[in-house]
Amino acid sequence: MRLAILGGSFNPVHLGHLYLADAVISAFGYDRVILIPAFRSPFKLDAAAPSPQDRLAMLAASVPGDSRLLVDDCEIRREGVSYTVDTLADIYRRYLPEAKPALILGDDLARDFPRWKNSGGILSLADIIIARRTIPEAGDYPYPCRQLQNEVMNISSAQVRDSIRQGTHWRYLVPAGARAIIEERGLYGFSAGASALSPALVVRMEEEVRRTLSLPRFLHSRQVAVMTSDLCRIFGLDSSAGYLAGIVHDIGKQLEEAELIRLAGTDRLPISPMENKKPSLLHGRAGAALLEERYGIGDQAILDAVRYHTTGSGLMGPLAKALYVADKIEASREGVEDRLRDFREYAGTGERGLDRLFGKIFMKTVAWLQTKKFELSEGTLRLLEQVERGASR
Ligand SMILES: [Fe+2]
Ligand SMILES: [Fe+2]
DSSP: OOEEEEEEOOTTOOHHHHHHHHHHHHHHOOSEEEEEEOSSOSSOOOTTSOOHHHHHHHHHTTOTTOTTEEEOOHHHHHOSSOOHHHHHHHHHHHHOOSSOOEEEEEHHHHTTGGGSTTHHHHHHHOEEEEEOSSOSSOOOOSSOOEEOOOOOOOOOHHHHHHHHHHTOSOTTTSOHHHHHHHHHHTGGGOOOTTOOSOHHHHHHHHHHHHHHSOHHHHHHHHHHHHHHHHHHHHTTSOHHHHHHHHHHTTGGGGOOHHHHHHHHHTTOOOOOHHHHHOGGGGHHHHHHHHHHHTTOOOOHHHHHHHHHTTTOOTTOOHHHHHHHHHHHHOTTOTTOOGGGGOOGGGTTOHHHHHHHHHHHHHHHHHHHHHHTTOOOOHHHHHHHHHHHHHHHO
16 A cells, blocks of 8 residues: 655645645555644644634545545644654554655645754655645755646635635635535634525535436426525525525425325325325425425425425415425526516515515416316415405405
């Protein structure tokens, strides 16, 4: 087993780090790169940095399924200033390398390497590989080393930190797992806004929906999520809740009929003759039950929105109405009149505006069902009465 070591603050880990590890493996035939976050780097002291545990967690979440990349917390467990020579001794003890391991240095640090604590000792324990971080051509270094012919990837942790603080583009500079931790824990001043929902939950549920539904249905769900969150913003609701409700609204679609009926029954409402005849009508009710039972989602507005999106109901709240609308007219649905997707006239109209929009889309849907000679469900009929009463007031 040929080992290479990539240390650093990983504050936070970014795609440039993983790209270098990958490049060293393929360029020099190493089997494994051990990523080692420093407890305290001898070079940089950033008092405002997230805790070592946060940096470690981000790194650990960044390499799923890649057995060539290991994350080792020896420097964090050792505490104090993290010196590479101590780490190498530790690596020899625990990993029993068959050949001399490599130590990967960025060219930004390579110039100063001779001044590192016991750099002579490091050279006897490890082969140095210099990777390009800032300089696109080979350099000249006064000690034995090999140079990796990699592209300079113009990403730095400092740039990522600044972008998070300024609320600008950073999300695709870091691995998805690290991004989720930054958002979940509010690192580097990240703020999710007013929503009480965890961004990691949204990411997790989207992944679940992508895995379990067909690709066309997943893409439909994403369109619904984006439009529901837009509608929530227009009508003063929580747009993250809108996104989550949209992404999960059809999660009941993939269920077998028996499971569909069992889950739908857990809301203790009767299953109507029409639902019995056509169990796919239950995918909203069953989806809501599934979200509660299997995924622990307890937000009633989200559960209701999913529950009522198929047939509609007199019990729908604002989020349920927004989801219903988005499901019927999202951008990839065919046969929707263009003007129905234009929400400009609703800006600033609040809940009354949402009721108006919902009423319009609901009546269009009913009219369509009638032209197709579909029977209207009990929920739809009750809602129809309510909407017509509202319109005549
Ligand atoms: Fe649906
Ligand atoms: Fe849908």
